[in-house]
Amino acid sequence: MTYASMRECVVDLEKNGHLIRIREEVDPYLEMAEIHRRIYAAQGPAILFERVKGSPFPAVSNLFGTLDRSRFIFRHTFSRVARLVEAKVDPKSLLRHPLKNLMLPWAATKALPRKVKEAPVMECTTTLSMLPQITCWPDDGGPFILLPQVYSEDPKKPGILGSNMGMYRIQLAGNDYRPDTEMGLHYQIKRDIGRHHTHAIEKGVPLRVSVFIGGPPAHTFAAVMPLPAAIPEVAFAGALAGRRFHYKKEGGHTLSADADFCIVGTVDPSAVKPEGPFGDHLGYYSLTHPFPFLTVEKVYHRKDAIWPFTVVGRPPAEDSSFGALIHELTGPAVPDSIPGVSAIHAVDAAGVHPLLLALGTETYLPYGKQKPREILTLANAILGFGQCSLAKYLFIAAEDESCPDIHDERAFLIHILERMDFTRDLHFQTQSTMDTLDYSAEGLNEGSKVIFAAAGDKKRTLAATLPSDISLPDGFKNPHLALPGVVMVSAPPFSDHTTGEASAQALADHLTHIDAPGIALVVLSDDAAFAAKTMANFLWTTFTRSNPSHDIYGAGATTCHKHWGCTGPLIIDARRKPHHAPPLIEDPEVSRRVDALCQQGGSLYGFV
Secondary structure (H helix, E strand, C coil): CCCCHHHHHHHHHHHHHCCCEHHHHHHHHCHHHHHHHHHHHHHCCCCEEEECCCCCEEECCCCCCCCCHHHHHHCCCCCHHHHHHHHHHHHCCHHHCCCCCCCCHHHHHCCCCCCCCHHHHHHHEHHHHHHCCEEEECCCCCEEEEEEEEHHHCCCCCHHHHHCCCCCCCCEECCCCCCCCCCEEECCCCCCCHHHHHHHHHHHCEEEEEEECCCCCHHHHHHHHCCCCCCHHHHHHHHHHCCCCEEEEEEEEEEEECEEEEEEEEEECCCCEEEEEECCCCCCEEECCCEEEEEEEEEEECCCCEEEEECCCCCCCCCCHHHHHHHHHHHHHHHHHCCEEEEEEEEEHHHCCCCCEECCCCCCCCCCCCCCCHHHHHHHHCCHHHHHHHHHHEEEEHHHHHCCCCHHHHHHHHHHHHCCCCCCCEEEEEEEEEECCCCCCCCCCEEEEEEECCCCCCCCCCCCCCCCCCCCCCCCCEEEEEECCCEEEECCCCCHHHHHHHHHHHHHHHHCCCCCCCEEEEEEEHHHHHHHCHHHHHHHHHHHHHHHHHHHECCCEEEECCCEECCCCEEECCCCCHHHCCCCCCCHHHHHHHHHHHHCCCCCCCCC
């Protein structure tokens, strides 16, 4: 079935055993988030919170908590939308599979937004303070709207077909925001709303913004879909919902008629206020910075409104399902978007943007494929492609019969490390941009990138076990093999740049003068046992806590004609540093309260 509202989805999920109810009153301050995290970790059902302390509205979370449930929600429309994408990439597929594509014209008609006279979302009004004030982590700056659909139109070319609807962070209260009147609007670099904001500044006019919450689940997914600027998210929302996006114009604002809530207001083009901190999807807090804010004019809601939310933190989390669905839809388009690139994989366990893996063709010299050539050109194309431009680490391999599945991160990294020439195949971009949420560099949105490129035959055999006679200088201890050829080492704490860099360089000097057969990469960490315990720990520690230009060292390092390389092993300093944002840690007292709900007689008994 398709859904015209969030409540229809909730009823359908409960009917089919995909949802549980929490009947006890639950505090939106930390408790609801902890319940969500526990149910998600157990791969449990969606959660309907019937009684939210301080709010008259029920709330639902974990709707997309498993990939199977996400597919269930979109079971009648997802395959048609996937075929629409395939048809755009390869129009000849329509001729190869005519019967399979009979419904595509019907699906395409649902992409055209429909203006309506009556809107269920306008049945009632409320205030910001009556909405569920969900705070997820102890040091968050206040409650946040956690599945917003933030809608704006270009002041220079208004209209719904040129609109943007993205999932940007909305701080509901706290800091210096005037209660019930202002809320924070945090958007990161490379977002289309930034273009609208820029045009508002150029015209000297306020930017009208609408924040939709709820409605058909397809609307939520559309807000995270990385679409070209020429394709409005409302069109994708209609196609995926199997129901045209219904909207109404009111007081100069655009309202999603089927949303559960709609908050409308304006952004002063030149005004900012402190926003944050916020526990974010890299597993750390994003800190307080000046961002635009919305001056709220009205808060609308349906009579039967349900407040949907999610909880982010160290991956994997519920938004991992979004990433998997996005890959299913956009993966086939990669070769068409970047000719020569057959696959790109943003690694969820590393926080998505910090680490990209890629496969590309190597055809520049068909008779000599033993070193990267064309894939270096492709690597730069990838780093200039949409959200891929936010990556810090790009591991790219020349595609051949020896290449493993790009989604097998362990096998793919081994493949790269076996074939790289460290004197030649590392390529840095310094003084570059970085994801707004990444604090491994010292400035907001500032950082560096590095390309690890590999082509040709194996150049080394990686150690499958930790060498018994491995030698480390004083202060370095507890070596653990994270994967073949990769050693995690506990290093002295990084107290300041002078001593921190000196200690990393001391290890590089030490490794230059000893024999370390089979060791390609050494990663410095604060807790080597933790970092090496699982592949997820290794990826998270190594790639979220390092800035390539500052934190990569190497044994036998040289700079020749401005190209840095080393004889190896390579060293990545992934220790926590003074400028890093703190990691996310739960409140023990809240954890104890949630424990009670897990006991016999509690709503969570048997689910976690």
